[in-house]
Amino acid sequence: MDGFTRTMERPAVVPLESREHLVVIGNGMAGCRAVEELLARDAGRYRVTIFGAEPHVNYNRIMLSPVLAGEKTFDQIVINDRAWYDDNAIDLIVSDPVEAIDRIGKTVTARSGRVVGYDRLLIATGSDPVIIPVPGHTLDGVISFRDMTDVDRMIAAADAGGDAVVIGGGLLGLEAAHGLSLRGMKVTVIHLMSTLMERQLDEAAGWLLKSALEARGQTILTGGDTAEIVGETCVEGVRLKDGRLIPASLVVMAVGIRPSVRLAREAGLAVGRGIHVDDHMVTSDPAVLAVGECVEHAGQVYGLVAPLWDMCRALADGLTGRPTGYRGSVTSTKLKVSGIDVFSAGDFSGGDGAQDIVLRDASRGVYKRVVVRENRIVGAVLYGDTGDGGWYFDLMKKAEDVSAVRDMLIFGQAFALGGGPGDPNAAVAALSDDAEICGCNGVSKGKVVAAITGGATTLDAVRSGCKASASCGSCTGLVESLLTVTLGDDYDGERAVKTMCKCTSFGHDDVRREIVAQAMRSIPEVMQRLHWSTPDGCSSCRPALNYYLLCALPGEYVDDQQSRFVNERMHANIQKDGTYSVVPRMWGGVTNPRELRAIADVVEKYDAPLVKVTGGQRLDIFGIKKDDLPAVWADLNAAGMVSGHAYGKSLRTVKTCVGSDWCRFGTQDSTGLGIQTERMTWGSWMPHKFKIAVSGCPRNCAEATIKDFGVICVDSGYELHVGGNGGIKVRVTDLLCKVATEAEALHYCAAFIQLYREEARYLERTAPWIERVGLEAIKARIVDDAESRDALAARFHHSQSFSQDDPWAARANGAESEQHQPLSLMETA
Amino acid sequence: MAADRWIDVGRVEDIPQRGARTIVIEGSEEIAVFRTGDDAVFALINRCPHKGGPLSQGIVHGHSVACPLHNWNIALATGQAQGPDSGCTPTVKVRVEDGRILIDAAATLIVMV
Numbered sequence: 001m002d003g004f005t006r007t008m009e010r011p012a013v014v015p016l017e018s019r020e021h022l023v024v025i026g027n028g029m030a031g032c033r034a035v036e037e038l039l040a041r042d043a044g045r046y047r048v049t050i051f052g053a054e055p056h057v058n059y060n061r062i063m064l065s066p067v068l069a070g071e072k073t074f075d076q077i078v079i080n081d082r083a084w085y086d087d088n089a090i091d092l093i094v095s096d097p098v099e100a101i102d103r104i105g106k107t108v109t110a111r112s113g114r115v116v117g118y119d120r121l122l123i124a125t126g127s128d129p130v131i132i133p134v135p136g137h138t139l140d141g142v143i144s145f146r147d148m149t150d151v152d153r154m155i156a157a158a159d160a161g162g163d164a165v166v167i168g169g170g171l172l173g174l175e176a177a178h179g180l181s182l183r184g185m186k187v188t189v190i191h192l193m194s195t196l197m198e199r200q201l202d203e204a205a206g207w208l209l210k211s212a213l214e215a216r217g218q219t220i221l222t223g224g225d226t227a228e229i230v231g232e233t234c235v236e237g238v239r240l241k242d243g244r245l246i247p248a249s250l251v252v253m254a255v256g257i258r259p260s261v262r263l264a265r266e267a268g269l270a271v272g273r274g275i276h277v278d279d280h281m282v283t284s285d286p287a288v289l290a291v292g293e294c295v296e297h298a299g300q301v302y303g304l305v306a307p308l309w310d311m312c313r314a315l316a317d318g319l320t321g322r323p324t325g326y327r328g329s330v331t332s333t334k335l336k337v338s339g340i341d342v343f344s345a346g347d348f349s350g351g352d353g354a355q356d357i358v359l360r361d362a363s364r365g366v367y368k369r370v371v372v373r374e375n376r377i378v379g380a381v382l383y384g385d386t387g388d389g390g391w392y393f394d395l396m397k398k399a400e401d402v403s404a405v406r407d408m409l410i411f412g413q414a415f416a417l418g419g420g421p422g423d424p425n426a427a428v429a430a431l432s433d434d435a436e437i438c439g440c441n442g443v444s445k446g447k448v449v450a451a452i453t454g455g456a457t458t459l460d461a462v463r464s465g466c467k468a469s470a471s472c473g474s475c476t477g478l479v480e481s482l483l484t485v486t487l488g489d490d491y492d493g494e495r496a497v498k499t500m501c502k503c504t505s506f507g508h509d510d511v512r513r514e515i516v517a518q519a520m521r522s523i524p525e526v527m528q529r530l531h532w533s534t535p536d537g538c539s540s541c542r543p544a545l546n547y548y549l550l551c552a553l554p555g556e557y558v559d560d561q562q563s564r565f566v567n568e569r570m571h572a573n574i575q576k577d578g579t580y581s582v583v584p585r586m587w588g589g590v591t592n593p594r595e596l597r598a599i600a601d602v603v604e605k606y607d608a609p610l611v612k613v614t615g616g617q618r619l620d621i622f623g624i625k626k627d628d629l630p631a632v633w634a635d636l637n638a639a640g641m642v643s644g645h646a647y648g649k650s651l652r653t654v655k656t657c658v659g660s661d662w663c664r665f666g667t668q669d670s671t672g673l674g675i676q677t678e679r680m681t682w683g684s685w686m687p688h689k690f691k692i693a694v695s696g697c698p699r700n701c702a703e704a705t706i707k708d709f710g711v712i713c714v715d716s717g718y719e720l721h722v723g724g725n726g727g728i729k730v731r732v733t734d735l736l737c738k739v740a741t742e743a744e745a746l747h748y749c750a751a752f753i754q755l756y757r758e759e760a761r762y763l764e765r766t767a768p769w770i771e772r773v774g775l776e777a778i779k780a781r782i783v784d785d786a787e788s789r790d791a792l793a794a795r796f797h798h799s800q801s802f803s804q805d806d807p808w809a810a811r812a813n814g815a816e817s818e819q820h821q822p823l824s825l826m827e828t829a
Numbered sequence: 830m831a832a833d834r835w836i837d838v839g840r841v842e843d844i845p846q847r848g849a850r851t852i853v854i855e856g857s858e859e860i861a862v863f864r865t866g867d868d869a870v871f872a873l874i875n876r877c878p879h880k881g882g883p884l885s886q887g888i889v890h891g892h893s894v895a896c897p898l899h900n901w902n903i904a905l906a907t908g909q910a911q912g913p914d915s916g917c918t919p920t921v922k923v924r925v926e927d928g929r930i931l932i933d934a935a936a937t938l939i940v941m942v
Binding site: 070071073159160161181182183184216217534535536537538539542543561562563564565566569570574576577578626818821822823824825 | 836837838839843844845846847848850851852853854859862865866867869871880881882883886887888889890891892893895897898900902904906907909920922924925930
């Protein structure tokens, strides 16, 4: 699965206890990534112990913001779960921070008093949030934004309601403000400088960002200098130096971070701004290494994730005897602030010899600025549209001469290189090998290409081979372009698969296949196993998943009512005024005085403003209130009528003509066959609505040739037609085949419906489904192959044995009454 | 209008997870009380800013609800329409205490529009 933990062959396996002991201080992104890189190179070389101050396994700290915003759960941001530690025989010690290092005795001592010896020590303590020591900074309710505990405290504060002040208008502060605002708090951001995120944005982009955030209801005070935090024991507000007082029950201090070096300094290691390391991440003590935000390399400290990957590679190379060396990182920032795309890289302060190329598109909210010095890009700021950020960054890092494309530079790579707009393959081909493809897992273009040339010739294989596109999926397009570019004609082509929705990078067919292949049994299980990017999906994917599971597991899967569209949940059709319309089933369109009286009584009793004949030969009662629905159903049930499913992605109606019993042209008993067909198929859930008609002769009064399944009776038997539609795009049916008996007509109908149920995508009617897969493919399964036909029909009947109970009857008897009754009021003090 | 009057409308479990119930108050607009997948509770006026659809009948996902009429997505905490749509549904102050849902009594004074 995991490319980093795949072990390499060693001539002889060294027993765990006789290996060198590597102790890692810090269970965060740097410490664990270093261990991952080490295991990938030589899994049997070291015995590893990791100390973590937090109670958690290794999680992705840069994803704390989506957790705060309610877009991800903690489980979704875990990088390595318990099994990873166990599988690699790593001793993980959580909630017990190391407090001292004895370099002479080669031991570390943790807070609990635990002493552990080491052969090599790796310090990966990261950084600490900066707390400005204004009066009141120790009050209850003043927190930082650094770890999961901070997030939990912010969520608790938001749940309690009230106002929040965020001190610091950098990335972290704005993300905290965004999350708190989404959680319903009134948020004020106090920023000392005049431009938000002044280290990443220039004045123009900062202003655009400020305006956008203000439009979202946040108050942004730039040039605001905090004088004190006021309150008795808890925070009550923040006073600025100009005297303004902003009330708040929560203050988030997000003014910056500094390398966490206390431990190293007390151990006597060389420390400047960070722990001094050489190109192999070795400190002033050869047995002690350090990596991540806590280090200072060649005078630089880094607070971003990308340099960390480079450092970990150099560190692992050194520890396994093949030193390569870290040469420092040129960094860029590509991020989403409050849903707004922002990119910056390099030096955009201007100055002598610097020339600005600027593009502004106010109506689209786009601002781009590229800074050029001596024909080379030295910096870039992009706001609103960051698609070309990677290209500018690449040109900047390579210091390429851009004079040839300078005129078109600002319009982006597609224009400037003449590939024309919309040639993503050319754009990807032009990226350098170390360009980052997958930000979630830190996978470069070179690594993806290596995985592809190593045999991963499909998207899924790339995902499992090197992790690229396996998390949030936003780089799926890039990975597919790399497959195309790398494999050329050998690639089966970009899958024309559209993703189900924005929650997943998988298409409908992928999800369905995996549900069956992995025997998944619930919506949360599907979302977990297929890396859904939202905690519980959206209004597009939830109904689809519910249907796919229902179809795969008849009689076992418990229908999730909350994943049903309103009509299917309420078993009636919602109307524009929020009332419902109710359609009782009339088998084959045939009714009688008792049913008609019951309907007339309901219309009068519940004051229904309209009763109307539908296109499917039924009566539709309009204007029923949500609260009255169970009583209406009870009255209709009493007259022997059941739900007409006029509201469902299900069998709707079987429309008939009167046939040979009455009509002088009728060739067969079309009414009787229609009723039998409806008795067989009612109650079945489908990818979309499904309509049937039976006409007694080729005059086709029941309009069977624009139905999903239509029967036209002739003297010699029954013509079966499929894939018709009378909606927006009228489509006449295709002739499936002709059969001799009613029994055969019913059998083929059952088989066809089941094939549609199992293979069409959710919300795909039979007409587009048949156009997509071709009539011949359907004939092959239903007409040409008797065994397949019998199996399909058998599966349909099995499924029907669980679905043919009247949903109205249960609800008329009180089931799910909470859907119909309002909550009642009870006043308290 | 008293600042600290809260009205008990029932237990959190009275609302299905990822679902909603309504509160009917004489002389004011209907209120929808939502319970999300992570058991957070929100309350909005039961009216989509688009065409007035009953938000209580929509699909609740994350901390949003999709209106049952035209699938507008409304943020539960702010009442703001999300994505390309714009508009806002009034929010109602709500809190949970000992598993009971309390709504701000002031909400009962909201005037019909």
